[in-house]
Amino acid sequence: MIYEERIKSFKKTIDNLTSVLSKPKNDESRDLAIKRFELCFEICWKTVRDFLKHKGAIYNSPRDTLKGIFKYGLIEDNSSWYDMIDDRNLAVHIYNEKLAEKIYVNLPNYLKLLNKLYTSLPQTLK
Secondary structure: OOHHHHHHHHHHHHHHHHHHHOOOOOHHHHHHHHHHHHHHHHHHHHHHHHHHHHOOOOOOOHHHHHHHHHHHOOOOOOHHHHHHHHHHHHHHHOOOHHHHHHHHHHHHHHHHHHHHHHHHOOOOOO
16 A cells, blocks of 8 residues: 555544544444454554655564654644553454553544644655
8 A cells, every 4th residue: 555545544534433433332333443443543553664664764563663753743743642552452452342442542542643743744645
């Protein structure tokens, strides 16, 4: 996927997460929000990876890519980004109700960070 397609996908996943978080919370909307968060995070780090690759920096994991974008100065180094990575990893690999509730509570904050990153990224690479 080329960068321009990926940045559009990133925006779409942000919009989808925003939509589900605006709905009344129940088990179904909570679980859907968590799945949409997982997808949004996945597209996010791959979009950032593509951006950094264009700048000559190669990163192969979400955590390393995040460190790279901090160095580049598009977003501030914030412990919430590391919490986001941890929650994404837990959501993908482990599921229980208590964990789902913990992650769901964090999603509005994560959405703000994802939106901020999206607006700081260029729409095209030149």
